[in-house]
Amino acid sequence: MSILPQIIFLIIFALAGYFLYKRVAYLKRNILLGKSESRNDQPEARWKTMLLVALGQQKMFKRLIPAILHIMIYVAFIVINLEVLEFVIDGLTGSHRIFAPYLGDLYGVAMNVFEVLAIAVLVSCIAFLIRRNVLRVPRLVKTELKGWPAMDANLILIIEIVLMVAILTMNATDQLLAARGIEGYVLLNGLFFSELIQPVFSGLSDTALVAIERFAWWFHIVGILAFAIYVTYSKHLHIFLAFPNTWYSNLKPKGEIENMPDVTKEVNMMLGIPVEGADEPPAEIARFGAKDINDLSWVNIMNAYSCTECGRCTAECPANITGKKLSPRKIMMDVRDRAEEVGKSIDQGGAGLEDGKSLLGDFITKEELNACTSCNACVEACPVNIDPLSIIIQMRRYVAMEESSTPAQWNAMFQNMETSFSPWKFAPTDRFNWADQLKNEELK
Amino acid sequence: MAEMATNGESPEILFWVGCAGSFDDRYKAVTQAFVKILNKVGISFAVLGPEEACTGDPARRAGNEFLFQMQAVANIQVMNGYEVKKVVTACPHCFNTIKNEYPALGGNYEVIHHSQFLQQLINDGKVVLKGGGEFKGKKITFHDSCYLGRANDVYEAPREVIKALDVELVEMKRCRSKGLCCGAGGAQMFKEPEPGNKDINVERTEEALATGAAAIAVGCPFCLTMMTDGVKNKEREHEVKVYDLAEMIAKDMGI
Numbered sequence: 001m002s003i004l005p006q007i008i009f010l011i012i013f014a015l016a017g018y019f020l021y022k023r024v025a026y027l028k029r030n031i032l033l034g035k036s037e038s039r040n041d042q043p044e045a046r047w048k049t050m051l052l053v054a055l056g057q058q059k060m061f062k063r064l065i066p067a068i069l070h071i072m073i074y075v076a077f078i079v080i081n082l083e084v085l086e087f088v089i090d091g092l093t094g095s096h097r098i099f100a101p102y103l104g105d106l107y108g109v110a111m112n113v114f115e116v117l118a119i120a121v122l123v124s125c126i127a128f129l130i131r132r133n134v135l136r137v138p139r140l141v142k143t144e145l146k147g148w149p150a151m152d153a154n155l156i157l158i159i160e161i162v163l164m165v166a167i168l169t170m171n172a173t174d175q176l177l178a179a180r181g182i183e184g185y186v187l188l189n190g191l192f193f194s195e196l197i198q199p200v201f202s203g204l205s206d207t208a209l210v211a212i213e214r215f216a217w218w219f220h221i222v223g224i225l226a227f228a229i230y231v232t233y234s235k236h237l238h239i240f241l242a243f244p245n246t247w248y249s250n251l252k253p254k255g256e257i258e259n260m261p262d263v264t265k266e267v268n269m270m271l272g273i274p275v276e277g278a279d280e281p282p283a284e285i286a287r288f289g290a291k292d293i294n295d296l297s298w299v300n301i302m303n304a305y306s307c308t309e310c311g312r313c314t315a316e317c318p319a320n321i322t323g324k325k326l327s328p329r330k331i332m333m334d335v336r337d338r339a340e341e342v343g344k345s346i347d348q349g350g351a352g353l354e355d356g357k358s359l360l361g362d363f364i365t366k367e368e369l370n371a372c373t374s375c376n377a378c379v380e381a382c383p384v385n386i387d388p389l390s391i392i393i394q395m396r397r398y399v400a401m402e403e404s405s406t407p408a409q410w411n412a413m414f415q416n417m418e419t420s421f422s423p424w425k426f427a428p429t430d431r432f433n434w435a436d437q438l439k440n441e442e443l444k
Numbered sequence: 445m446a447e448m449a450t451n452g453e454s455p456e457i458l459f460w461v462g463c464a465g466s467f468d469d470r471y472k473a474v475t476q477a478f479v480k481i482l483n484k485v486g487i488s489f490a491v492l493g494p495e496e497a498c499t500g501d502p503a504r505r506a507g508n509e510f511l512f513q514m515q516a517v518a519n520i521q522v523m524n525g526y527e528v529k530k531v532v533t534a535c536p537h538c539f540n541t542i543k544n545e546y547p548a549l550g551g552n553y554e555v556i557h558h559s560q561f562l563q564q565l566i567n568d569g570k571v572v573l574k575g576g577g578e579f580k581g582k583k584i585t586f587h588d589s590c591y592l593g594r595a596n597d598v599y600e601a602p603r604e605v606i607k608a609l610d611v612e613l614v615e616m617k618r619c620r621s622k623g624l625c626c627g628a629g630g631a632q633m634f635k636e637p638e639p640g641n642k643d644i645n646v647e648r649t650e651e652a653l654a655t656g657a658a659a660i661a662v663g664c665p666f667c668l669t670m671m672t673d674g675v676k677n678k679e680r681e682h683e684v685k686v687y688d689l690a691e692m693i694a695k696d697m698g699i
Contacts, residue, residue, distance in 0.1 A: 062622075255595025256544035260509050264549060267513040271521075289507065318625040318648075323641030371638040374505050374630030375590035380621050393505065400507030409635035410506045417511055421497035421518075422463040423634055432493040434465070434472040438479060 009091035009221075016225035023232035027305060030343040033353075034298035039248045046247045049385070054246040059383040063312070066131075069124040073160070076117035077239065080167075083114055087221045097174075100186045108188040115171065115193040118164040125157045125164075132157075139311035144330040149235065149309055156236050163223050170216035172198045173209045182206060238308035242384040245306040248299050249385040254376045257393055262286055289397025292358040293338050296394060303386040304335035313378035313388060319371040326371035328378035328388035334363035335391060360395055369395050370407060445490040445526055455490040457561075458523070458553075460533035460542065463498050464665030470672065471665040477694035478534055478558055484699055485570045489532075495522050499541040506631035513549065516541070520551035534558040534690060536591035536664045537629075543596070557592055559602040559663045559689050566608045566693075575610035577696040584611045584692075585657035587648065587671060588623030589664035602663045605689050609696055614655040624648050626674075628666035649674025653684060660686045 052058045057074065060067040086099050100107045132140045132153060145153075171194035178185035201209060231237055238245075268275045290296050313328035314320050320327050338359045346352040360366075372392045379387050400406045406414075413423045421428050448455055459482065465475040482489050500515035519542075523531075531553045533539050543555035565571040584606055592598045599620045606613050618624045627637065627644025637643060649671055652660045660675070662668050671686045 253540075253544050253596050255540035255591050257504055259545065259548035260513075263509045263513050264517075267510065267517055270514075271517055273517070288509065316622070318627060318644045319638070319640070321624075322627075322637075322644050322647055324638045325640075326638070367638055370635075371640075372630050373590070373625045373627060373632050373644065375625035376594040377590070377622075377625065380594050393507070396505075396507030397509055398507070401509060406506055406508070407635050410508075410631060413502060413506070413631070413634040414508055414511055417498050417500070417503055417515060421515065422467060423498055423502050424463060424467055426463075426467040428494050428497075431461070431466040431496060432491070434461075434475050435479075435491075435493075437472070438476050441476075 003094065006092060006094045012222060012225065013088065013091065016229065019229050020232070023229060026343060026347070027232060027237075029346075030339045031298050031301045031305060033294050033339060033342060034296045034301040035294070037297040037299055039299060042251055045251055046249070049249050049251070050243055050247040053249070053383070053385055054242040057383070059381075059385075062381070062383075066310075069127050072117075072120035072124045076121045079117055080114055082110075083167075084221070084224060087217070087224075091221060096184050097186050100188075105189065107186075108190070111171065111188060111191055112193075115168065115191055118167050119193055121160055121164050125161045129154065129157050139315040142311060142314060142327065142329075144314075144327055144333055145309065145311075149333070152234050152236075153309070155230075156234065159223070159227055159230070163220060163227070166216045166220040166223065168194045168197060170213055170220060173201050173213040173216065176201055177206065177209050177213060180206060182210075235307065235309045238306050238384060241302065241306035245302055246385050248302065250387055250390070254379055258390070260288070260397075263288070287398070288401040289399070290391070290394035291360045291398045291402070292353060293335060293342060294353055295398070296335070296359075296391060300387075300391050300394075301335060301339050303388075303391075304332045304339060306384050307332040307336065307386055308384075309333065310383065312381040312383065313386070316377040316381040318373055318375060318377065324368075324371040325365065326368045331364060331368070331388045331391055332386060334359065338363050360398060364395065366399060366405070369399065372396075445492050446495065448490050449526055453488075454527070456488045457490075457530045457532045457556075458526075458528045459489045459491050460531050460535075460538050461491055461496060462533060462535035462538045462665065464669075465534055466496070468665060468669070471668060471688075474534055474665070474668070474688040474690055477688070477699075478690040480694050480699045481562070481565070481571065481690060481697065484697060485565055490526075492522060499538045501537040501541045502631040502634055504541075504545070505629070506634075516546060516549050516551070520546055520549055523551060523553065528553055530554045530556070532556045532558055532561045534663070534665070534688065536589045536595070537666070540591045540595050557596075557598060557601070557663065559592070559605055560598065562689060562693055563601040563604045566605065571693065571697065573608050573610070573693070573696050574698070575608075575696070577609070577698075579609050579611045579659065579692060579696065582611050582658040583614045583656055584609075584659050584661050585614050585616055585652050585655045586619075586661045586663075587616070587626065587652060587667055588619060589662065589667050590623070590625050590629050592663055593623050594621055602661070602689055605693065606661055609692060614657055616651045616655055618651065624651065626662075626664075626667040626670035628670045633666045633669070643674075643677075645670035645674040646677050649678055653678060653680060657684065659684065659692075661689055661692060662686060663689050 057071055060070055089098050090096055131137045171191050174185055175188065175191055175194065176198055178187035201212065265275050287295055293301060309329060311329050317326060317328050342352050345355055369392055374389060376389060379389055416423055416425045420426060461475055464471040497515050497519055499519065500512035504512035531542055536557060539555055539557045542553060586602055586606055603613060625644060626648055660671050662671055668686055668688055675681050675684050675686060
């Protein structure tokens with residue numbers, strides 16, 4: 001028997017591994033364009049969050065129908081990957097269904113389970129395609145999805161359908177060959193779903209069946225490897241990043257906005273409060289707030305790469321619901337797009353961050369930032385704990401403190417607060433007037 | 445507070461009135477209602493009066509971190525000077541800022557929203573409700589404020605307070621963690637909304653009116669303004685009233 005297929009498999013497998021490694025290194029570098037931020041406290045709570053939210057899909061169940069369709073694909077993805085292990089061993093050693101003799105009857109049971117899951121994936125993917133393209137669920141057809149994002153979503157669903165059809169075709173032809181007593185094929189105790197499509201192939205010759213079986217096998221395994229690489233270019237990256245993303249969740253109350261210690265130091269010095277290390281010159285002239293991705297935290301950029309553009313955030317956003325330009329999903333897509341632009345530029349020896357563009361202005365406008373009510377609906381809605389509000393606040397800080405270009409009415413509010421310690425223009429001495437009114441009332 | 449400190453008294457709680465509670469004509473009524481309840485129950489409390497400054501919440505959310513911290517540090521100095529331990533406020537924005545954001549600047553207090561405080565008073569039997577007041581048996585809906593609900597996971601306390609009034613609490617479709625903002629958070633209270641096709645408070649008010657409630661209960665000065673304006677926009681202000689929780693309790697107590 002020729003070992004050529006094994007050599008080809010080894011080469012494909014090694015190449016896929018190499019490309020994946022390069023892509024992971026690239027993504028890691030892009031994420032680390034963000035500022036460092038330590039989020040390693042409370043490991044117990046972090047594991048728990050990851051198990052519940054990522055592994056357990058807790059937040060998906062706020063919307064029942066997509067949650068059920070999604071969990072079928074998710075379970076299938078995890079379980080069918082066990083079969084991929086067999087594919088790889090078979091590919092490398094030239095064996096065929098290497099686990100079959102070891103598992104005995106259990107092997108047939110496992111294959112039936114895989115087939116049930118393959119059918120579940122088919123059903124879910126078709127349902128998802130219908131939701132996107134026929135029912136046109138509002139959050140799945142918003143303007144920010146026009147072009148590549150919509151194409152990306154449909155491609156993923158179609159690839160998954162094709163991969164599942166390949167598995168079923170492979171099983172159907174393989175079992176036909178086994179039934180005909182061809183050497184090397186293991187007859188299993190009936191595979192429910194693939195037997196249903198056997199009539200399509202039963203009239204073919206042994207040679208044709210072998211060819212189809214082999215083609216389906218190669219198509220499935222090469223397809224999976226190619227898909228793994230494709231995922232790193234796609235919104236579908238959430239299948240891996242959901243885990244670290246939830247582990248590094250913000251565990252503080254959602255209403256709390258991160259303090260800026262640099263500002264505290266200056267404020268304390270202004271107010272004459274003793275400051276530790278006040279004599280040391282500042283290490284570098286820091287920029288207040290975020291203008292570009294390198295001003296954000298690495299967690300913000302990881303959030304962006306974890307986003308699968310489901311739009312639950314945007315569907316819950318009060319600003320978006322009432323027709324404002326802000327869409328939390330677009331904020332995340334913009335951060336990722338800018339990180340991609342900068343990353344590619346750096347790899348090509350280009351200007352990188354110094355390309356004259358920035359996240360603020362070229363991707364996200366002030367109108368979008370100014371529309372946010374900081375209500376945390378987007379944060380609450382995200383199934384993988386992405387925090388668009390953190391990015392919006394950091395960018396507002398840049399606009400307010402570096403550009404001084406907040407809306408005029410906010411400037412007036414700032415001025416009132418500076419002069420009369422209230423956002424409204426009232427005399428601070430009038431703060432207690434309500435009590436006088438109360439006393440007068442009681443006297444009456 | 446200054447007066448009590450001079451007399452060597454230390455009150456049980458500091459009632460943080462907030463800017464709306466001090467200056468907004470409508471919300472001053474809420475401040476007065478809450479104070480009447482405190483007096484009736486005999487809680488020893490103090491207010492900072494002219495020594496109180498804005499917590500800085502809208503400045504921080506509009507991006508002006510310097511201004512926020514100037515306000516915050518000044519307030520913390522005052523509160524620490526009086527050795528304040530426990531703060532109660534009727535404003536979820538003040539509540540969130542003092543509770544979650546002041547600790548990083550050296551202000552550590554036990555902070556309670558007035559809905560939680562009222563619930564405690566009711567549970568402890570200190571506030572005894574007649575349950576036969578003007579709200580009895582009527583439909584009331586509660587609008588969750590973002591800074592009480594999602595921001596700090598306080599969903600039940602205000603509902604318990606409303607239920608104690610012997611009313612029929614009806615929920616809007618978007619409630620609790622899915623509650624829709626009134627449109628005022630994130631410093632929106634202090635500027636016109638960005639261009640869009642609808643005002644957020646109108647969207648929310650429509651939802652509240654759809655429940656058929658006779659009154660909309662809120663626990664936040666900004667929500668009170670936004671919902672009241674929303675009801676006016678829908679020209680329903682003669683049938684549907686917007687109340688703060690403290691007002692409803694005070695009314696029921698006949699004070």
